[in-house]
Amino acid sequence: MTDDREAIVPVWTLATGDVRVPALAGDGPMTAERLAELRSVLAALSDEPIATLEVRPLSDKLDRGRGIPLDAASPLAQHLSQLITQSAQSSSVAAKATATGEGLYRMVVPAKVAAQFGQGIIRPMTAKGAVSGIRSALVNSKGTIVDAATFVPVGKAAAAGAVGGAGATAGVAVAGSAALTVAAPLVLMAVAVGVSANADHQRQQAIERITELLEQLHDQKLDDERSELNGCRDAIDKATAILLDQGKLGVSLGLDSAVHAIGKALGNADSRLAQWQSALNKLPDDKAVEIDTLTKSFPGIDDHGGTFRTHLELADLAIALKRRVIVLQAVEHAQSDPGNLFENFARELKADQQRLDKLESSIADVLEHLSALELARPNGFRPILTIGEVDRLMRAASRIRKLGDSIMVNSRATDVAIEISRNKDGSVVVFPAQAA
Template identity: 70%
Template sequence: MIDYRKNTIPVWTLATRDVRVPAFTGEKRMTAGRLAELRTVLAALADEPVATLEAHPLPERLDRARGIPLDAVSPLAQHLSQLVTESARSSSSAATIAGEGLYRMVVPAKFADALGRGLVRSMNSGEVAGGLRGPLVDATGRIVAGATFVPVGTVAAAGAAGGAGATAGVAVAGSAALTVAAPLVLMALAVGVSAHADTKRREAVARITELLEQLHEDKLEAEHSELDGCRDAIDKATAVLLDQGVIGASLGLDSAVHAINSALGAADRRLARWRSALDRLPDGEPVDIATLAKAFPGVDDDGGEFRAHLELASLAIALKQRVNVLQAVEHAQKDPDNLFENFTRALKRDQQRLDDMQSGIAGVLLRLSALEPARPQGLRPVFTTGEVERLMRAAHRIHQLAEAVPTYGRASDVAIEIARDKDGSVVVFPALPAES
């Protein structure tokens, strides 16, 4: 029996195909550090994605609104239920996890990075300056501290590409047993990445709403409304695909994609104008604030049209990322024998344009933040206190633009948390970089 009071956690090793790896452990139990080492070894030695899945007790407090809910008959929920049920029958280490729980899947960086580096990024912490929001944790703030992990033995797998009842098996090499559960890995990753992109969408919408309330710009308001109106079609298409259905014209996804692509086109044109304006500035010389504000309206203020354009670009990118995931899942389901390769190839191809746009915007922000504002022009040899304060505030706001530029560290393992209720329904939370 599992005694969660002693922090004993069952863990599966899941493969997307029949792969061969050397025996990785002869131990019955392992620490969190040992489990991290195991993931590193599996990623290095396996040619196909190998993920780990941990089963934790369900925390008392969970912000379920951050995730994407799926009912008990959805393929992902069925794959997970089948894995858990079969494990409970065949392994004493998994005997008490057939009900509710919090499942944490970690996909190694080697494979997660193939999905496009812009899809899953560390997100700034709202509580600690310079901190990062890690994976979903319990009310105490951590999920694996002090835990002992018990490998779950050979079990019937959670289904192959065709659905919950499709064929599956176990890949065994030496003493290593890997459950072949491609759909579970694929769908968990797809929903987690989609939830991550939707989190970025909600953040962008909140910032845009605040900016537009200050600007009273009808054209920007219309652009914002058209983009935000795409959410309904994307949500419905996501639900249909995750139920392994076919997206029809009645969902309105085609018009949503058109609106998103139009917004990305507008962002491309604005980016080109910003670059051109920066290229026209004299090298190494202070720049007059009025000249800068003409090319970048509101750059010296808390709001402004320039910042609204940045947020509209962020919103369009977040929505496009969700559409990219939909297209990748659709490709994978159409060709079940080439499941994960299709998924990663489709995501990587579509993500390249978004990466280029984000890199271009980051370059503009860094160039702007490095500019030195010039003193106000005038005949008076002495400036008023108000003029000096305005110049200092403008300089500070311009230099702060560098803080909005995302930084890329080494590739990180990607963690997806899945909360499973007693009725078999699940909530999949945003995919995030796994804690090291």
């Protein structure tokens, strides 16, 4: 694996149930394009979620602070360790790639399956200073991206399916089918932690933006609202750690109080959304709108900060926190029925996402409507505008048009990637799930 152009990457095909699909992959090497095609075909042919798992060298430059750490005794780390151990016994490629005990594992869940998790829960990771806005942790030991690797299937390796009561069947899919490793708990845990990390990344971004806006506004009421929401993080983090270690949630965690605070914030977002929609409905159709008329219902919309933009960020923060709570609830339901692990997880997650998706979509509609508005010059007795009025009109028009840039819902479904770094001691760090 010293030459990037000739890198050999083992890839496992993981199923969440005992399924029969045609043997499409074979035992020969594949290109990245062929692997993507295989993943799509398997997702289309199978009734059970099927994911792929790759392993690469672990770079020293990897920023582990972006992810959620789990120790070697956690179920996810144990499932991954058992998959590695059993694979190494039957595959020389897997044995060589995992010999050091550390590596960067990348699980990709097809778009067909990812759609079950809600339309807004997976978004591209944003990297500060990156024009593309996408950051990938898939690099080699030198810190450079490997983009011309050869993928070799690892078959007939069974992952342990039950650790601490997280059970689901495990082993190789039925004879005569593709070499699918049945590893429902591994897929469930990876998706759950990756989605939770993604939601927390959104929370961090929202907090940063709100803090910046509040420094300009000096609004104590909105500052209290932000503090109450951000204070929910401690209870959610503890609940996440307990559930991912397959413990039981208790009232002492304070999760009930956090859920109440998040619910109140979502109620505020719903109320503000209704006011925005009402204000837009009152505007005349196909007619330019004065800035002063617009700022009565959307205060500060023409400024860099403003109350309206802070309300938007508070809604984003509440949604991000609620998404983390939904993941916790979905994992808890899935673990309560080991025989129906991943299906329960996906069903609970999808059902509870509907309200958030609707709220997010409705806010996006408001922003889209606002960004398309034409601004009128101020009414007055003077036929000529002052330089200050012209500047304000131009700045306001530019800032209002940019509101549409933040719309990210209803985008085409894409494959979802969850990246996991594994250390020599078996502990792991799971990075935010992102569009593959």
